[in-house]
Amino acid sequence: MKNFIGSRSLPDMIYHAPESIEKLFLLLSDAARPFRIVAGCTDFIPAVRTGRWSFDEEVTIIDLKQIKALNYIEHQGGMVHIGACTRLTQILESPEIQEKAPVLARAVTTMGSWQVRNTATIGGNICMSSPAGDTIPALLVLDARVTLAGPDGEEEMLLKEFLTGPGQNTMEDNQVMTRISFPAMEKNETACFKKIGNRTAVIISIVSTAVRITLEHGVCRNVKIAMGSVAPTPIRINRAEAFLEGKRLDQEVIHRCGALVSEEISPITDLRASGDYRRDVAATLVKRAIAECMEEKE
Amino acid sequence: MKIPLNLTINGDTVELTVDANETLLHVLRNSASLQSVHRSCEEGECGACTVLVNNEPVNSCLVLAVSVQGASVMTAEGLVRNNEPHPIMKAFTDELGIQCGFCTPGMLMTAYALINRCEGSELTDEFIRKSLQGNLCRCTGYVNIVKAVKKAKQNKDAGYWW
Numbered sequence: 204m205k206n207f208i209g210s211r212s213l214p215d216m217i218y219h220a221p222e223s224i225e226k227l228f229l230l231l232s233d234a235a236r237p238f239r240i241v242a243g244c245t246d247f248i249p250a251v252r253t254g255r256w257s258f259d260e261e262v263t264i265i266d267l268k269q270i271k272a273l274n275y276i277e278h279q280g281g282m283v284h285i286g287a288c289t290r291l292t293q294i295l296e297s298p299e300i301q302e303k304a305p306v307l308a309r310a311v312t313t314m315g316s317w318q319v320r321n322t323a324t325i326g327g328n329i330c331m332s333s334p335a336g337d338t339i340p341a342l343l344v345l346d347a348r349v350t351l352a353g354p355d356g357e358e359e360m361l362l363k364e365f366l367t368g369p370g371q372n373t374m375e376d377n378q379v380m381t382r383i384s385f386p387a388m389e390k391n392e393t394a395c396f397k398k399i400g401n402r403t404a405v406i407i408s409i410v411s412t413a414v415r416i417t418l419e420h421g422v423c424r425n426v427k428i429a430m431g432s433v434a435p436t437p438i439r440i441n442r443a444e445a446f447l448e449g450k451r452l453d454q455e456v457i458h459r460c461g462a463l464v465s466e467e468i469s470p471i472t473d474l475r476a477s478g479d480y481r482r483d484v485a486a487t488l489v490k491r492a493i494a495e496c497m498e499e500k501e
Numbered sequence: 502m503k504i505p506l507n508l509t510i511n512g513d514t515v516e517l518t519v520d521a522n523e524t525l526l527h528v529l530r531n532s533a534s535l536q537s538v539h540r541s542c543e544e545g546e547c548g549a550c551t552v553l554v555n556n557e558p559v560n561s562c563l564v565l566a567v568s569v570q571g572a573s574v575m576t577a578e579g580l581v582r583n584n585e586p587h588p589i590m591k592a593f594t595d596e597l598g599i600q601c602g603f604c605t606p607g608m609l610m611t612a613y614a615l616i617n618r619c620e621g622s623e624l625t626d627e628f629i630r631k632s633l634q635g636n637l638c639r640c641t642g643y644v645n646i647v648k649a650v651k652k653a654k655q656n657k658d659a660g661y662w663w
């Protein structure tokens with residue numbers, strides 16, 4: 204199936220699509236190695252086509268899409284829970300997410316195209332653990348936790364602790380991500396997601412940011428600022444957060460916060476942008492995001 | 502690994518045998534001989550391979566065929582009825598939303614799904630453009646495509662649709 208230079212054919216595959224978590228765990232205990240878990244395949248297939256991932260001979264594919272128990276959005280006792288295999292379109296269109304975590308819906312609108320969002324899953328985006336993964340900054344300001352499960356049991360941890368480096372996380376070979384959870388946002392909170400890429404649509408972020416603020420009589424409380432593509436993983440910008448805490452927003456304060464962001468990060472230069480450009484744009488993006496939060500509450 | 506695959510393609514149920522590593526794009530073009538499903542980037546970027554799976558547009562190059570067992574698939578061939586072009590096709594030719602035609606089948610499928618979803622409500626230019634972000638066109642500059650989608654929506658609102 205080779206067509207042009209750079210597009211590689213897919214390896215031979217043994218394909219499994221378990222319908223329940225129990226069947227999945229059985230497979231994880233004795234699937235032929237090497238194996239690969241897939242959900243929407245929107246990262247998997249391009250990674251193989253471009254040669255970023257390669258397999259010597261045959262690869263066993265364990266497809267999670269048929270497991271209905273991994274596909275849901277629910278709001279219960281102040282917490283929002285999302286099954287790892289929930290597709291991005293479902294998240295975007297969910298009234299619960301629009302109301303309880305609009306910042307996540309905003310992030311998802313900027314991801315890929317309609318076609319990609321119809322197949323891509325939130326779990327896939329997190330498990331790729333790309334510094335540019337767009338759901339991650341939004342989930343970081345939501346203080347999200349992720350649940351990993353495997354034949355040996357289940358563990359829940361902060362998303363921040365799950366991510367360990369570019370494309371790296373704490374997941375073991377025989378684990379899958381089952382759930383993403385976070386507290387629902389309160390009425391007096393406001394949040395915003397912004398990203399910059401080489402064009403405005405269907406593009407990987409050069410820099411992205413999510414900002415969440417509680418405005419109490421015009422004073423900032425519980426400030427959370429996260430950024431993507433400025434460090435080995437998406438991160439929270441602690442000093443800039445602390446700076447805004449207890450302050451009244453005006454142009455001067457927003458400007459100084461942006462400057463602090465630039466100081467706090469040390470982004471790398473890569474194919475998409477230089478470190479200097481990222482540092483500049485990061486300040487601008489955070490300033491715009493804060494200004495938007497402010498406008499929304501006025 | 503060979504796997505039996507049952508699909509409903511453009512309304513007909515078909516039984517195929519496919520390799521586990523074949524994409525839906527490959528199966529539709531090669532086993533089902535549906536040449537409207539165009540192959541280009543094979544990485545989800547261009548949208549030329551867009552088809553509807555259970556009424557939703559997806560990039561068929563990013564779908565393993567075996568993963569959509571039992572699904573209903575629609576391609577641009579499925580728009581034609583009794584050799585009559587579909588009203589959305591008429592709109593694309595009327596408004597010159599087509600030049601070389603390479604992007605057209607994919608564009609039609611996304612636009613068709615979009616119009617079917619917007620029952621009653623109005624379609625703004627901005628929303629059309631946002632919905633078609635995943636379909637690249639190197640010829641038209643998109644202006645006439647947006648016009649064509651609006652024209653198609655008018656066709657539908659006037660009862661000229663199937």
Ligand SMILES: Cc1cc2nc3c(=O)[nH]c(=O)nc-3n(C[C@H](O)[C@H](O)[C@H](O)COP(=O)(O)OP(=O)(O)OC[C@H]3O[C@@H](n4cnc5c(N)ncnc54)[C@H](O)[C@@H]3O)c2cc1C
Pocket residue numbers: 239240241242243244245246247248249267287288313314315316319322323324325326327328329330331335336337338378379380381405406407408544545546
């Ligand atoms: C054209 C295009 C545009 C894109 N635009 C964006 C964008 O704007 N922003 C962005 O962030 N991303 C973008 N992406 C990347 C991709 O769509 C997302 O990262 C998507 O969310 C991946 O989900 P998936 O289900 O398709 O993952 P898959 O490709 O199925 O899986 C990716 C990896 O994650 C692992 N995995 C998936 N789910 C689980 C699970 N539940 N448990 C354990 N491991 C798991 C798999 O083993 C695999 O290695 C784009 C991709 C394409 C093709």
Ligand code: FES
Pocket residue numbers: 539540541542543544545546547548549550551560561562563
């Ligand atoms: S061939 Fe599928 S998106 Fe380009």
Ligand code: FES
Pocket residue numbers: 598599600601602603604605637638639640641
């Ligand atoms: S008409 Fe030629 S690419 Fe769109």
